[in-house]
Amino acid sequence: MRARVTKDFGWKMRADILRRDAEQKLLVPLREHRWTAEIERVVEEGEYVVITAERNGFKRRLALVYSSGTDNRVFRRLDEEVDLTLFNGQPYKLDEFTRGVSRPVRSADDFHHHLVEWNQLSIPDKIAPAAIHPEVAEEAPAGPRERRLLSEVPIDAIWSRLSRLKSATLARKAVDARAAASGFQLAAASLQTKGDGLAYAVRNAADYFALKDVGNLSQRILNLYYGCLAFAFAEMLAASDGPAELSSIEDMTKQGHGLWTHDGQDEGFGGLAVGPTGSGFFLNWTQSMGVSPVATMKKKPRQASDLLAAPEGSWATMEQLFARIPEVGDLFEDVFSGSPAWVSPSIEHRANQRTGLFGGNDRAETSYILLADDSGRMTAETLVGLRGPIREITPLPSGSRARHFRAAVDHPDAEYWFSTLDVHRSPFGMGGLILPLFGSVTQYRAICFVILYGLSIVVRYRPSLWRRIQEGDLDHMRALVEAFLTTVERVLPEQFLESITGEKMSVGHPASLLG
Incomplete structure (x- = not known):
């Protein structure tokens, strides 16, 4: 037997x-x-x-x-x-x-x-x-298009695609195509008003961004802020379930742009506090992105003690805002002593094994990734705030001043781990996972908008502080601001082109791997 x-x-x-x-x-x-x-x-x-x-x-x-x-x-x-x-x-x-x-x-x-x-x-x-x-x-179901753009000057390719939306006719076609890809059926009247409003908003944004080379730093900040605001208008109009006409968005701005500032506790540039209001444009814009809930205060702070009593995450200092911009991470370390609010993710090869013992169906539902902080200032407790199915955050030795962490990412419904995370892509090669702002905002363009708002307030209403940044004891901040503006000029047009059209953009130089 x-x-x-x-x-x-x-x-x-x-x-x-x-x-x-x-x-x-x-x-x-x-x-x-x-x-x-x-x-x-x-x-x-x-x-x-x-x-x-x-x-x-x-x-x-x-x-x-x-x-x-x-x-x-x-x-x-x-x-x-x-x-x-x-x-x-x-x-x-x-x-x-x-x-x-x-x-x-x-x-x-x-x-x-x-x-x-x-x-x-x-x-x-x-x-x-x-x-x-x-x-x-059979007829393939509608879906988002991916555009592959190659140019000796990639930003020129981005602007050429944005410029087509200045035409009301092409703007209406773009709105219609996005609606079809999302399974929406727009009425002819809505398509007309959306397209007309979109074309105007894009023309307005392009005019502001075209003035980026002005020698005056103050004017450059204001131009980019209002250009970003116009792009946000365009994004909302292009959305199939967004406002049907430009006047609807104008009504939102009558309540303000939806943000406030306060000098903060130290009355310096880094300590300047910025937060969202419970109404107005910013909250409506983030809601149109599907961001919810955004932490807000019931009323604008009048004194520093109001900030301390405010709900957690309902405001951020300029230092904390710049901490969320990977492209200026090195300058942030030079200027501020605080921790950055982003981390660079990659696959952690040593921790991942084939799930099939004999190499069969081995698509993993959980992947281990490496989270790298080159500044060496972040902690595992800080990373707990990252959005997405991230768990088991474990410190690892890095062999350098950088700090490394291993984390598990669950992705049972996606082939790749990064499909489940909101990873910021950057043409500067400094992408990352960004800690949410105001409790839930991880969209890079929205974070940049908040920073531009804070800068515009300083330029217009804090002349003594702005003078110190331009030519006084805070002139080291100017280098950070200028680097940020350069980043905005390159990154935001591409991001808004994607958010307006609903299309994925692959942009690169003909001699790059993309070509």
Whole structure:
């Protein structure tokens, strides 16, 4: 009885290996080439599996034996039943075991050669019948478009695509295309007013951004702030479920731009506090992005003690705002002593293993990533605030002043971990995961808008503070501000182009890897 159990166990193990290798080496490539293929049977006597495959009415049967050292009688039997016999592993005295066999007997690793031949026989013409590709034979469902832009000056390619939206006709087409991709049906009147408002808002934004080269730093800040505001108008109008006309957004701004400032506790630039109001444009804009809830105060603070009593996350200092801009991270470290509010994510190769023991279906539902903080100032407690399915934040040795953390990211419904996280992409190569602002805002363009608002307030209403930044004891802040403005001029047009059109942009230089 014991011997029988041992034999049965040995066959079960080899049968599992046969099924696994048949799936990986034969069924997967067959199905990839649109063959209908399945295991017909698994045979214990002789230890092999038989597979049937059919494409375009052309049928083939093949067998996979556990070893080339299989009894000759098995090979002879299969010679009469299948078109091709394959074996696992390396050949061992193959001529001896296959004597008298007329059909091919090959290693399973060589199957591709036969698959190419079968593909040609099953579809001798240049074009495959529609039935071979039923998923494309039917009308494909609408979806967002991806634009691939190459230019010697990438920002010029961005602006050329934005400039087309200055035309009311093309703006209406863009709104209509975005609605169709989202499954919306817009009324003709809404399409008309949305397109007209979008075109005006984009023209307005372009006019402000075109003045970026003015020599006056104060005017440059104001131009970019109002240009960003105009782009935000355009984004809301372009959304299928957004306002139907420009006047609706104007009504929002009658309550203010939705932000406030307070000199803070130290009355310096870094301590200047900025927060959202419970009404007005900013809150409406973030809600249109799907951001909720945004932490707000019931009323604007009148004194520093009001800030201390405010709900957590309902305001941030200028230092904390600049901490969320990866592109100026090095200057932030030079100017401020606080911790940055972003971290650079990448796959942590050592912590990830193939989930299939034998290399089968190994798409992981959890991936371990590395979170790197080059400043060396962040802590695991700080990173707890990151949005998304992140857990198990564990400090790791870095071998440098940087701080490294390992974290698990659950992504059961996505193939890749980064699909579930709001990772900021930057043409400057300084992308990252940004800690949310005001409790829930991670959109980079919205964070930049808040910073520009704070700067515009300083420029217009804090002349003594602004003079210190321009030419006084706070002139080190000026370098940070100028670097931030340069970042805004390059990054925000691309981000707004994506948010307005609903299209993904891949932008690069012709000589880059993108080309």
